[in-house]
Amino acid sequence: MNKKVIIIxxxxxxxxxxxxxFSFGPLSNxxxxxxxxxxxxxxxxxxxxxxxxxxxxLDLYTNKDVRENYYNIYLPKDWQIKAGDKAGSYNMVFPQxxxxxxxxxxxxxxxxxxxVLSQAEPLLKKTISGYVxxxxxxxxxxxxxxxxxxxxxxxxxxxxxxxxxxxxxxxNAGAITLSADSVSFETLRSLFMQIxxxxxxxx
Amino acid sequence: xxxxxxxxxFIVIGLGLYLKYFYDVPxxxxxxxxxxxxxxxxxxxASLLINIFWTTQVKNNKEL
Numbered sequence: 632m633n634k635k636v637i638i639i640x641x642x643x644x645x646x647x648x649x650x651x652x653f654s655f656g657p658l659s660n661x662x663x664x665x666x667x668x669x670x671x672x673x674x675x676x677x678x679x680x681x682x683x684x685x686x687x688x689l690d691l692y693t694n695k696d697v698r699e700n701y702y703n704i705y706l707p708k709d710w711q712i713k714a715g716d717k718a719g720s721y722n723m724v725f726p727q728x729x730x731x732x733x734x735x736x737x738x739x740x741x742x743x744x745x746x747v748l749s750q751a752e753p754l755l756k757k758t759i760s761g762y763v764x765x766x767x768x769x770x771x772x773x774x775x776x777x778x779x780x781x782x783x784x785x786x787x788x789x790x791x792x793x794x795x796x797x798x799x800x801x802x803n804a805g806a807i808t809l810s811a812d813s814v815s816f817e818t819l820r821s822l823f824m825q826i827x828x829x830x831x832x833x834x
Numbered sequence: 835x836x837x838x839x840x841x842x843x844f845i846v847i848g849l850g851l852y853l854k855y856f857y858d859v860p861x862x863x864x865x866x867x868x869x870x871x872x873x874x875x876x877x878x879x880a881s882l883l884i885n886i887f888w889t890t891q892v893k894n895n896k897e898l
Binding site: 639655738 | 859869
């Protein structure tokens with residue numbers, strides 16, 4: 632063995648140790664934070680949507696975290712918006728409730744409809760306390776097949792109503808969850824529908 | 835023998851690149867995919883370089 636071979640072996644060993652630390656060790660959180668593109672959290676100043684009836688202005692967010700799944704979404708200016716745990720996700724908080732937008736992995740050997748009916752909905756039933764399904768709709772948003780579930784749940788003694796929407800995408804599906812207390816839900820419903828209907832995959 | 839080793843190195847690198855960029859990874863397997871694909875790429879590149887430099891060493895020995 633010459634010196635160069637020994638150096639390569641040492642470098643490979645160091646690289647494997649770093650890889651292990653990034654995968655399972657203390658550096659794994661750093662890897663996850665790299666996956667959020669800072670651009671995704673910057674609303675576009677030139678592109679806004681005004682809902683005159685509700686007196687609300689929506690900012691355009693362009694999420695560029697995951698290749699193949701770049702998307703545009705309009706979100707109200709006065710909502711608190713943060714990056715979620717995973718790439719391509721947002722967490723929102725507003726006075727009457729909360730919301731989440733994320734990319735949903737759907738296996739290649741299934742369809743979104745099958746996924747929603749056989750995996751997503753049973754999981755909601757199992758994990759959410761007081762789950763009661765109110766509506767299930769299959770629609771289209773910007774030529775993308777969409778599945779919407781509206782359900783009630785109980786949270787700290789309050790009844791919450793949630794609209795969960797799955798939108799077909801090229802690799803992952805988009806999943807928008809918007810929750811509000813059941814009293815506010817009906818007044819917020821048109822705003823929620825505006826947010827959902829303006830979701831757009833970026834080509 | 836040298837060619838077989840070189841061929842295997844390319845296969846390992848190719849497998850690593852496939853897992854990293856083309857394989858449809860389920861959400862719960864992202865971490866393991868990151869590790870396995872990185873492992874194959876590092877080991878593949880290292881074995882490729884070792885193969886190159888090892889050959890040089892043998893030649894030098896023959897010359898001696």
